[in-house]
Amino acid sequence: MPDLQLIVALAVARNGLPKMMGILGCQGEIQFQAADSIASRQHLMWRSIWKCKIPPKLQHFLWKCCNLALPVHHLLRIHGMSVDVVYPRCSDEEESLERILFLCPHSIQIWKLLPLSFDFSVDQSISFVDWWMTLVERLGLKDEVQNVLRLVAFCCWGIWKAGNKFVFDGRLFDPPRVVSLACSSFREFKEAFNSTGVDLTSYQVGGPRSVLCPHPSPSHWLPPPEGIIKCNVDASFSSISHIGGGGAVFRDSRENILHVVVFSPFSASTATMAEAMCLRKVVLWVSTLSSDKLWFTCDSLLGS
Incomplete structure (x- = not known):
């Protein structure tokens, strides 16, 4: 009941808005912080994702990560499903989003292999939101450092896909290959974005060495010229x-x-x-x- 007592005791400002707000932590706990601080941080977080020049598929993936909306076993169990919470790649550890993306030894190896002069080592209790916001706050959102966030987004997506292929298809989780494919997909998208001048954030990357394909949209068949x-x-x-x-x-x-x-x-x-x-x-x-x-x-x- 401690969380309930804290919620009931929350102070309310004169404008009717709470002075404190509770946010859900990665272990399902409620953490209370100043309301204006949370609002400012969330604005920066969503701006760092939706303004990032990456395919919408990766933006939606990051959005799900921040909203605890991915079907990892730890969250499924919190919602009442009877599942084995052990992550197959770390047989003695609980499967959480943080475990998959940056706490598993295989994921740690991937971040060490990434061609960035950046320390990705993290505390075992950190949530994905705090991890992402640490990167954003340290790097900023200026164009010259956007490439780092973009590569990080591609790497997160690559780790997630590699983990799924291991669990569902039994494919080996090869860190050097994950890094190589993430870097090549990032490079392809960046080159296409810079060379065409078109806003390729409306396009999707279909995977390693992929072809950029636009989202399906209503269109009509255009006839060829006469005689063709x-x-x-x-x-x-x-x-x-x-x-x-x-x-x-x-x-x-x-x-x-x-x-x-x-x-x-x-x-x-x-x-x-x-x-x-x-x-x-x-x-x-x-x-x-x-x-x-x-x-x-x-x-x-x-x-x-």
Whole structure:
């Protein structure tokens, strides 16, 4: 009952707002701080995430981390679910977000391998919010240091994905590879952002050596010029079975469907490879057509 007594005893300012506010700690405890201090800190925290030049997928991931909204076993148990709280990568430790991202020995090794002159060592009792805000407050939000936060965000996402692949697919958690993939994804996004001048924060990164793909949005089919056949190519890919598939639709300038091609399932290592193989199959297939004026389009920026 101590938390309840503290809540009841909270002082209220003349404007009706509380002078103290309680925030939920990483262990489920309530921590009380000055209301204006919490509001100012939360504003800085959300600004550091939503203004950070990273894909929305990573912004939403960081948002979930700060709101304790990821399904780690420690939180699931707090919400009444009967789960084994032990983290498989640390067989004697409880699975928490902090354990996964920066307290597990494998995660610690990842942060040490990251090409940054920054000390990522933390106290065992620190929460993700405090860890992230420590970085933000030490680095600031100026453009020249934004790259550090951006790389940290990509690394957090890489660690989370690697942990999931270990738990659900039994894949090895290889720290050097996680660092390499996080750095390459960060570098690709940064180069694309700087070279195009387009706000790529409306784009997603599909993974290691990924293709930048925009969020699905309402659009309409654009006909080709008179005398040209337009071919829309698309592929699908399963990261579990590593099987791809795909097909193509051919239309003329009057939107008449001329051909529809569907390919049998084929092996592919990545979604990008599936797109490329599907496009290759279409090019080989159209070599049998009499028309030599073709316009190929696909939803992968690599093939566009």
